[in-house]
Amino acid sequence: MNRWIEKREEDRAFAPKRGLWQRIKDVALMDVAVLVKGVDAAAIEALEERLLAADFGVPATLHLTEAVETEALKGKLRTENELREFLKARLVELLDPDGASIEIARAPAPPTVVLLVGVNGVGKTTTLARLAHLLQERGESVLLAAADTFRAGAIEQVKAWAARLDAPVVAGQAGGDPAAVVFDAVDAAIGRGMTYVLADTAGRLHTQADLMAEVAKVARVAGKRLEGAPHETLLVLDATTGQNALAQARTFGAALPITGIVVCKLDGTARGGVVVAARRELGVPVKYVGLGEGLDDLAPFDAGAFAEGLLR
Ligand SMILES: Nc1nc2c(ncn2[C@@H]2O[C@H](COP(=O)(O)OP(=O)(O)OP(=O)(O)O)[C@@H](O)[C@H]2O)c(=O)[nH]1
Ligand SMILES: [Mg+2]
Secondary structure, three states: OHHHHHHHHHHHHHOOOOOHHHHHHHHHHOOHHHHHHOOOHHHHHHHHHHHHHOOOHHHHHHHHHHHHHHHHHOOOOOOHHHHHHHHHHHHHHHHOOOOOOOOOOOOOOOOEEEEEEOOOOOOHHHHHHHHHHHHHHOOOOEEEEEEOOOOOOHHHHHHHHHHHHOOOEEEOOOOOOHHHHHHHHHHHHHHHOOOEEEEEEOOOOOOOHHHHHHHHHHHHHHHHHOOOOOOEEEEEEEHHHOOHHHHHHHHHHHHOOOOEEEEEOHHHOOOOHHHHHHHHHHOOOEEEEEOOOOOOOEEEOOHHHHHHHHOO
């Protein structure tokens, strides 16, 4: 998470883009004096615009601006720092309302089955490998399921990661039934006494109903081999896709029970509001963020550090 903050600072040094806080400050500065007087409609509208531009989405934006307005009217936002701290606290509240655990699920009895889902190219397979790596470092034994039987080269991609991670892999035939691959993988993990099964799935457009039904079936079939599986279904989003990620969250969330969010490519954007928007849409915690393409570039999500980074 801290690398994200550092990266943002670096980016800004190269291309001095104005960060969200800089832009919000403009609003506040019309001025801190405006806030003291009780905030005028124009200042609130401008704040709204800034948040929308940073991909916060309408509901989270309205929530935040209303909170600022109420607080300012109470005369409690008199300085720039008060505004910043107030916004930061509201962001943490939105991102982590109940102090929900961002820990990856753990089945009552092994193996824990984790399914990675999302649209094409968001970072599912890379996340699979990086998550396997994190778990291995904690002493878990991980089996990979190459259940993207659709995209050419997807099975080889998982096999290559498996070789690099020295993890067993269960793969089916190209074009085969992904649900059967996951079923076999869970079966193999039980047989081998592995503690985690991480299953890759094909990228699919959330607008394609048949493919959404297929991924729901993959989840159901996992549960047929092992009760309670998948114990974790992670929706992977690409931070650079902005508001479309929200539509993805909505349709994937309707198709199958998503238990956590992974936001990849956060290193590729200065906006990041989509993290807040998706959290709010799905009501499940953001568990990890992707900060680069390497094996070590997956970080457990830290709401406080994220809010700090956004408002720096
Ligand atoms: N910069 C950056 N690149 C990432 C990150 N996560 C994944 N990528 C890159 O994004 C591209 C797609 O990643 P994959 O993991 O193959 O994505 P996928 O969702 O499995 O893609 P499909 O299987 O085609 O649907 C690769 O080039 C990754 O290296 C990240 O956090 N930051
Ligand atoms: Mg993939």
